[in-house]
Amino acid sequence: MSILTIIAPLTPSNSTCGYCGPPGERSKEETSWHQAECIPLQMSCKMVDRGWRRSGTYCYKPDLKRSCCPAYTIKLDALTFKESRSQRKLVNRWNRFVMNGNVVDDHEQQQRLSKKGKSMDKFFLPKAIHSSERTFCSDETSKHQFEVTLEPSSYTEEKFALYQNYQKEIHHEDEKAPSSFRRFLVETPLHREPIHYSGTRPDHLPGEYGSYHQLYRLDGELIAMGVIDILPHCVSSVYFMYRKEWEKFSLGKLSALREATLAREIHDAGVGNMRYLYMGFYIHSCQKMRYKGDYAPSYLLDPEEYTWFPLETCRPLLDSYRYVSFAHPEHHLEEPPTDIDDPVIVPNVPDVVLNNVDLMTGVRDGRAITVPVMESQAWRKLGSRRALLTCVNGLGAELATEPDLLLYLAYET
Secondary structure, three states, X not given: OOOOEEEEEEOOOEEEOOOOOOOOXXXXXOEEEEEEEEEEEEOOHHHHHHOOEEEOOEEEEEOOOOXXXXXXXXXXXXXXXXXXXXHHHHHHHXXXXXXXXXXXXXXXXXXXXXXXXXXXXXXOHHHHHHOOEOOOOOOOOOOOOEEXXXXXXXXXXXXXXXXXXXXXXXXXXXXXXXXXXXHHHHOOOOOOEEOOOOOOOOXXXXXXXXEXXXXXXXXXXXXXXXXXXXXXXXXXXEEEEEOHHHHHHOHHHHHHHHHHHHXXXXXXXXXXXXXXXXXXXXXXXXXXXXXXXXXXXXXXEOOOOOOEEEHHHHHHHHHHOOEOOOOOHHHOEOOOOOOOOOOOOOOOOOHHHHOOOEEEEEEEOOEEEEEEHHHOOHHHOHHHHHHHHHXXXXXXXXXXXXXXXXXXXXXXX
């Protein structure tokens, strides 16, 4: 039986930008526009391929033309991913710390092995990424006990303490409430359903699609946590946090390698559609966000046709233009559009699309009560109509008109 997707549109808004301000601070002048915002009661996995991201149950889609720092959806092909030399060094460095209790660089390690008449084993990421984990390592002389576990997203005091530490030490923000952690990193609009493996599922791989916490523990202490969504075709990275004292090991970069490995392992265990790691947004105008392009081969989503283009072919265009449509070069922009500060822009959605969009008005006997969106009372109100139009435009005609997708106005404006 198909799962009903219910989406509650919100009125689009703008916010201060977290990328073009000073380190650790938000910009006080620049703005990041959201083309569409909604709260899915149940979320369609297809939204990620339309440029949507989620924060808890809140989902948003940036307006790349009007934002000061255009954010392009980026995905990595986990099956053909070839780690770089520096990425291999990161993995080897962490593994040596866990196993030996000290850190030596790859050159020094190579010299030591050469003196012993040995050569380093050929690097294979799925093997290397697990080689220092207690579950996979049989070496009882290991100096530290390291383990990574995957569990459905949930609240614990241990996770919340890590979150508090990360916000204070890394982002220099005030103390957060437990409700903030739950709303941001626990609540999810994704429906859990079984993953069908063609063979026996390895114990460390998930049995269901949905939202997860990937926990990193060293000698029993929670030192890092990744928030990820496991979808039928990808692993989607939502958030990552860590304790500052382990910053020197670049745990954020290691987490990307581990998440790419997770997607590959799920595929290799018999889930043929699993292929990609979605890494969120690639922001070329922000130097600190360009690191996502270090994982190859990666692809950027065209903001107009929603087709994928190799990152390497996109970079020269992003160097030259403020806004780029990889599918339509004639739409490139060097300067912001003249309506960048207009708060009431309403997209033009053809009637042929709107005629096939339904609005849920309630529930009776366990069944949704619906009405065509243009015949609803909400359509007569300017604020509600704007929220509906921007949401439909952000979803796209194909997704917005699916029979298993309904809009629902929790708050009419």
